[in-house]
Amino acid sequence: MNEPKSISLRSAFIFGLAVLALGLLGGYGFGVNRTESVAVSAGQPEDVDLAPLWRAWEVIDEKFVPASVASTSVVATTTAVANQERVWGMVAGLAASLDDPYTFFLPPDENRQFAEDMSGRFEGVGMEIAVRDKMLVVVTPIKGTPAQRAGIRSGDRILKIDGKSTEALDADAASKMIRGPRGSQVALTMLRDGWTEPREIKVTREVINVPIIETEVRDDVFIIKLMTFTANSPSLFRDALRAFVESGRAHLVLDLRGNPGGYLDAAVDIASWFLPTGSVVVTEDYAGNASNIVHRSRGYDVFNENLKMVILVDRGSASASEILADALHHYKIARMVGTNTFGKGSVQELVEITPDTALKITVARWLGPGGVQIPLDGLKPDTEVKMSEEDFKAKRDPQLDKAIELVTGL
Numbered sequence: 001m002n003e004p005k006s007i008s009l010r011s012a013f014i015f016g017l018a019v020l021a022l023g024l025l026g027g028y029g030f031g032v033n034r035t036e037s038v039a040v041s042a043g044q045p046e047d048v049d050l051a052p053l054w055r056a057w058e059v060i061d062e063k064f065v066p067a068s069v070a071s072t073s074v075v076a077t078t079t080a081v082a083n084q085e086r087v088w089g090m091v092a093g094l095a096a097s098l099d100d101p102y103t104f105f106l107p108p109d110e111n112r113q114f115a116e117d118m119s120g121r122f123e124g125v126g127m128e129i130a131v132r133d134k135m136l137v138v139v140t141p142i143k144g145t146p147a148q149r150a151g152i153r154s155g156d157r158i159l160k161i162d163g164k165s166t167e168a169l170d171a172d173a174a175s176k177m178i179r180g181p182r183g184s185q186v187a188l189t190m191l192r193d194g195w196t197e198p199r200e201i202k203v204t205r206e207v208i209n210v211p212i213i214e215t216e217v218r219d220d221v222f223i224i225k226l227m228t229f230t231a232n233s234p235s236l237f238r239d240a241l242r243a244f245v246e247s248g249r250a251h252l253v254l255d256l257r258g259n260p261g262g263y264l265d266a267a268v269d270i271a272s273w274f275l276p277t278g279s280v281v282v283t284e285d286y287a288g289n290a291s292n293i294v295h296r297s298r299g300y301d302v303f304n305e306n307l308k309m310v311i312l313v314d315r316g317s318a319s320a321s322e323i324l325a326d327a328l329h330h331y332k333i334a335r336m337v338g339t340n341t342f343g344k345g346s347v348q349e350l351v352e353i354t355p356d357t358a359l360k361i362t363v364a365r366w367l368g369p370g371g372v373q374i375p376l377d378g379l380k381p382d383t384e385v386k387m388s389e390e391d392f393k394a395k396r397d398p399q400l401d402k403a404i405e406l407v408t409g410l
Helices: 051-063 072-077 079-096 108-119 171-178 233-246 264-271 320-330 389-394 398-408
Strands: 019-021 030-032 104-106 127-132 135-141 157-161 185-191 199-204 213-218 221-226 251-255 280-285 293-296 308-313 335-338 346-354 357-367
Touching (some): 051 079, 079 104, 079 357, 104 108, 104 171, 108 171, 171 185, 213 233, 221 233, 221 398, 233 264, 251 398, 264 320, 280 320, 308 320, 308 398, 335 398
Parallel strands (some): 019 127, 030 346, 221 251, 308 335
Antiparallel strands (some): 104 357, 127 135, 135 157, 157 185, 185 199, 213 221, 280 357, 346 357
């Protein structure tokens, strides 16, 4: 099993996917090529009766007449294609029967799209999406993208895409609908806590460039804002820490708000700057299906008790963000301020089904250093501070204000 290939959100997002499914693409623990491929068995489980399936297939063959096809010759020419689509539908239904929003089948078109996402070539509106409680929700809009400029926020529910209901859509299918060529427009019917009725927001698609890290100093407090966990994040974070140390300051705020995750290895590396060698950062719990994998600090551990640190989190903090925040909080390195995180406590793996299709499947759970799974309703901050509608309009940031107040008082 290849530890560096395990990522904590859909790997496509790491390269800046315009709209992606958490888990993502959460997204959030995502192991690519943990197994190279799966041999498709021609046999069936001994304790499973597939007769109803084949009976349904026969009934479809005998009786189904597509309403949109007027010619039997046309039907004949599309039979092979239709049969293959039935197979993909069965596999998709099998995945859906697990009732897990992070497990789904990628037929050829979606699988090709995923490969393109990993290459970093995309155009869209710039937000991370996921399914929560059977509803399509925004995990976070990416900073500086059309989605953010349109006023879309973490936690917004997407009810319709160009007038089509999102009910029963998985995040990948919704992502495919939202994305499109630069300059084109998509209409999203949204619902937000505090709104009395849904509103339609039209967003013009662009080429999306995902920022990784920003730093600033406010009130003698050094602030590092980490937007995603990419392969480059550890080196960029190291540079930011160097600037922090060279500034001579002792107060640090790590802002993980709106960070939907990314490479697990990046989160472990960043945690290693604060933890001694061998400290458990997170464990992948495979529930007996495979040996658990424990990810431990590499022991850079350059800070002493003089460091005063606060971590900012919100509903858009998912996966690798939750892993990092949970570890530093567990070892009392930092306090958490903000609102509950997303609650992405599972690991996904991409398994090849055929050369042009794949199954993204939940294979493990994230366990924090204390051996407890990241809660489904997210990590709870030590100090809760919400952002009101008025705060957004006035461009106030009471969460950061509180973090600065607390860290300077430690």
